Amino acid sequence: MAKAPKNAISPTRQEDYPEWYQQVIKASDLAENSPVRGCMVIKPWGYRLWENMQRALDDMFKATGHQNAYFPLFIPMSFLEKEAEHVEGFAKECAVVTHHRLEPDPDGGLRPAGKLEEPLIVRPTSETIIGATYAKWVQSYRDLPILINQWANVVRWEMRTRMFLRTAEFLWQEGHTVHATSEEAIEETEKMIQVYADFARNWMAMPVTIGAKTAGERFPGAVETLSIEAMMQDRKALQAGTSHFLGQNFSKAQEIVFQSEAGTREFAWTTSWGVSTRLVGALIMTHSDDDGLVLPPKLAPNHIVILPIYKDDQRAEVMQYVKSLAEELRAQDYDGAPVRVEIDDRDMRGGEKKWHHVKRGVPIRLEIGPKDMQKNAVFMGRRDQPKSVGIDRNELVASIGDLLAEMQQSLYDRADQLRKDNTVEITNEADFRAYFTPKDEENPEVHGGFAVCHFADEDSLQPLLKDLKVTIRCVPSEDNETPGTCFFTGKPAAKRAIFAKAY
């Protein structure tokens, strides 16, 4: 029997999923922890991934009528106090600027000096500072709607951090809109969660469920929070994006008031919505395997890496061939843009070089040496398949766009199958308990995925959910019209919710 191949990542997903995640990030050179507590360094390969995400999302925001702007990093402490739930939600984890210079410390070194009259908070989110600005901009119904997005860094002083998923500083976008009517604001909230779902599905190849958060899980200050929820390979849920209908809560706190067409003074209706570098974590955990990162072609910095193989005297000939192939491939179209091809001609052992790109998730590797050239062939490794195969050069060039599209789809299908296989309807508490209780003491990570249950009352569930470390992810917006009975309380329930352990 053939020996099982050694994997590039240790431990494997099966052995220790959380540690596997950290090791994939390290092996694929996406990011590393920084010397600053809870903050990470996003390395070039990771940042290119984020840039590709940004570009796609930014185009989608602009296509739905939004413009970018930029608001201050700092929020005066008094601004945060104005919305009671909001400050409750963020006061416990925020970086506070109290001084504006350093001076020599008599004991040596430096110490803070120049105390500020009012402390400044490093924005954890910008509803309050942006709202204060909007209050000046909005006078009349003619000034509405305001449809603005901001790309920015934010800081939340999380105690337990994990790269991309939960870091003290992270990069994100935050949309903040103002509308004349409740209906319009709700429409915007729904439109943007659809944009996020579209991005997750079509760019990240990540299936998601759109739904509403229950009251206990809403954004602090929101009337309604919609989210997209994805299933990671350990069957935990990950909230990948949120869109909040804020009602008039923030417009009342910030006095965003307008004169209506009828001449009355009205509080405006606002929304906010955001996704962050957390999406990179979601991408890693959706597709990667025990050999490292796996990238959907639409977001991969490179689609193809060509690895020329030669002895010294063959170099010129092989490189010429490889360069002309690269040009031919770059002239092909994938998803409306040229195919992205890199040639890796570094002086390095062939195996090492191959694994370098496997671990970094490049969708397609092409190895080409003099023998392949003679046969007009290339040796192709698809990152989503275990074995490399020989393929005719011209056939490759002609089919490359289709091949990449097929990979994109197959990654989606695989993730979707996992989700289907690990989503069950549950109608009684015993089954619910069993589903979320680890089967294997050695491996407490092995537990159920998504449980779909009718429920009537969030509060009464809390002891059970806490006990099992399960949360209500969302009340799905689609395919959720059949009423039933809440087995927790025995009461009639109009909708089902998804329950899961979560990141």
Added chain:
Amino acid sequence: MAKAPKNAISPTRQEDYPEWYQQVIKASDLAENSPVRGCMVIKPWGYRLWENMQRALDDMFKATGHQNAYFPLFIPMSFLEKEAEHVEGFAKECAVVTHHRLEPDPDGGLRPAGKLEEPLIVRPTSETIIGATYAKWVQSYRDLPILINQWANVVRWEMRTRMFLRTAEFLWQEGHTVHATSEEAIEETEKMIQVYADFARNWMAMPVTIGAKTAGERFPGAVETLSIEAMMQDRKALQAGTSHFLGQNFSKAQEIVFQSEAGTREFAWTTSWGVSTRLVGALIMTHSDDDGLVLPPKLAPNHIVILPIYKDDQRAEVMQYVKSLAEELRAQDYDGAPVRVEIDDRDMRGGEKKWHHVKRGVPIRLEIGPKDMQKNAVFMGRRDQPKSVGIDRNELVASIGDLLAEMQQSLYDRADQLRKDNTVEITNEADFRAYFTPKDEENPEVHGGFAVCHFADEDSLQPLLKDLKVTIRCVPSEDNETPGTCFFTGKPAAKRAIFAKAY
């Protein structure tokens, strides 16, 4: 005699240049002051300008082999202390984070809580935090060069702020590179100042002089600082970008050490270089006039705005015509990309609408009504010329790319002429004093432009320069080989420097 037209901006440049600058920003909707001291809000029109600058610069950085990455917003206080000149330069103006949460204040409201063991500085620039990371990445000469850029926000607690030119928080890019040899690092420093000069000249239509800063004007911790200096319309100098050769100063402070090919342990050689949202201020002050913003077409968010003019019953017909013209124009190429066209069909008085776009600097306005349609003509206003003219529709479409290119060039030429007209060689102190002494007590802003003088010793000049509020801008790198005599000291001087009042 015709009455002089009233200008859209009051005061005019002539009347009060600093106030004119603020009013142009207001009238063109670029930005506004925020409720946070010294921080501004960059509004959508201003942010689109910055996005266009970012895109062009980012492409240039990537074309010269650089990759983007992202490093933490916070710098531990102890990191800043390591390079003596550096901390000296930034300690007096930095935002210091001392706490990580808020708690209820017994006197009401909130107060900072959770004191940090070590204060964190909000980055004023990232040499120290990035250097600490590079120290881990660099082991061998094989790891070099490192060529990385970061797009980020930084904070410098400036006491006197002015929108875009000097704000407490600003957006910028900072390149940070590491090299095995001094020569390579110097080459990088020079390459990047050339990139900045190229961007200023060819994108911003802003003539600049490349030169070296004198010792007193260098970046804190740099061995050599190169800058590009531009002349604003009030004949003051503006430093628009800098590129620093840091020698081994930061690699010694941060222990960026590598094993050379010969096996020895060596300190690496580093550089850093940056431009910021200050460029938007430079753009405003280079081209704008007493009617508002003037934008070079290459950076303008829109090249053309079409203003349809009709009575109610003509709307359908005019809009159809206008839309088809817009499509034709968008199919034309300017500078390798489609012409950017907006149709402004808002319900608004014609004059008001026209001035809206004049003030915002849209390069070309087209007014079109039923009479123009009959003649197959359009009424065109070029933002760089006072009068609108009638032009044949087909001729316009055919020549639009050339027209925009001509506007771009004419803005450059006009700025270059101003600079030439206000640059003089000065060879004695009396002339120097006279040149920089305001001619008109009523108008203290009216003074000389650039004085080009041989000089031998920076320190001995300080009293005179301080007295006249003049600084040494740079020692130009080009066309500066003729030795002479320093009239300040009578000593022989190898090079000339540019002296000017400056932003």
